[in-house]
Amino acid sequence: MNFADRLIAAIKAKNSVVCVGLDPRLNQIPACIIDKAVAEHDRTRKAAAVAFLEFNKGIIDTVKDLCPIVKPQIAFYEQYGSDGYWAYEETCKYAQEAGLLVLADAKRNDIGSTAAAYAGAFLGDVDMFGGEEVGMDVDALTINSYLGLDGVKPFMDACDSHGKGIFTLVKTSNPSSGDIQDRVTVDENISVAELMAHFVDSWGSDLIGESGYSSVGAVVGATYPAEAAKLRKLMPTAIFLVPGYGAQGGGAEDVKPCFNEDGQGAIVNSSRGIIFAYEKVEGPADGSHYAEAAANAVKEMNEAINSVR
């Protein structure tokens, strides 16, 4: 089934467009988890990986009915090498088994033959000694399309053949995003981000589902609402992945322009503001209230966004 249709159905079923960013940082994982992991594995990479997975499971268990999708950012896991990568894979599996869609945030990009390897690794099949087996088999992947169409095509093919989705960087949430993305190009008198938006609209045209939305989505930061409004018009059928909410400064009013008139067309991510919400509320010293605090943060964020979309 088309990824966009699956995502829209999950959004409607849960009445939530919140995407929970699973970006664990060892120094913010509660003591109740760290102590156990260190007792079992000493202060090793394996202990860090075990702690990440345990932490994520707690979050997933409490947020699974409150949001349609989670987005683990792979950088935090790669810090702990192959052990961290294992925690990443297990986190994705656990979330899918809990009924959540999983968006791997890895911003992969390369020339076609290498992009095909990434597409197989995350969204499609890999060669297993002449047979084919699924790779990580997550539901969607973030990509960076600086290399142009032939670096994106293998991901689009995986979307088509495996019912997966991609979100390509268009206008990112960070302060320097304008260095390249805001530059105006001569031919069309539009910015690089707007040019990328035209590509997204074109690339996604063959992957539009019954919901009217496409499995080729766009990353559009909550921190630039005026630009988001322009981009919304340029990519009417694209689902926006909107980072920058919460810790990066974006609020509910800032994400409003990312939605279409039907109240759909965007998922809004928050990572630190949700998973480490426990640091800002009263609770036991070992932090064992972290999952409950995360669920409350999701509810609060969801209400704020549902009131404007």
Next chain:
Amino acid sequence: MNFADRLIAAIKAKNSVVCVGLDPRLNQIPACIIDKAVAEHDRTRKAAAVAFLEFNKGIIDTVKDLCPIVKPQIAFYEQYGSDGYWAYEETCKYAQEAGLLVLADAKRNDIGSTAAAYAGAFLGDVDMFGGEEVGMDVDALTINSYLGLDGVKPFMDACDSHGKGIFTLVKTSNPSSGDIQDRVTVDENISVAELMAHFVDSWGSDLIGESGYSSVGAVVGATYPAEAAKLRKLMPTAIFLVPGYGAQGGGAEDVKPCFNEDGQGAIVNSSRGIIFAYEKVEGPADGSHYAEAAANAVKEMNEAINSVR
């Protein structure tokens, strides 16, 4: 010690600018390695990872005196999950122990706080329960700078503090690279690739070593020699990582514009043309001549390039 100085010293010591791309594909690994891996681990991800590592070790052993640097492309390893990631880490370690510099080809990119996690994972330190330990600790990393300066800064910091290097995508070798990179921007009337070149020149200015070269390098494809000549002038102190030689169609004359008058300023990568050279030469049916064939391919490529630089 400054990465650029280490690379230039290795180039001079070995009289070679060849970068060997370690991009293993399971269906092209010789039978002598596949059969052993499958006998020990069945047709599993672990078997694929073990085969990749064994294959790479053979290549590394025969090319270590013929080239200054190797470039394992992480996509091919990620296909086999955490097992593949393990093979990647072990390959990097083995190559460094053999006296080779290692350039991790991963084209990482994200906002600052996440880029810092990638920088720690590949080039710097990671938090290990309050203490700091080195991450993968390779010598250099490819990055994609579509997000602008604040997404690059954490990598530059790791270059400075740990003597590492980065190569950012400027003009890539693939057919669609012009989709974004060739667009002319209004302000300076230069292409996006040339704008990126200006950034690379500026970002690298504080990381220039005694060799006169900077640890902030640029990816410039061999497939666009006219553009390479322009970019060479815009980034006089940057070392170019030049893909596109061999399998992608670039030859020795095509890479000539990537060098400065001192005969330095570039490393030229070939992956398939070297590591799978054995498929095109006579040898035993089990492919056990693959490492020797790779060494011969490196020698041939090196002679061709040394004759023009």
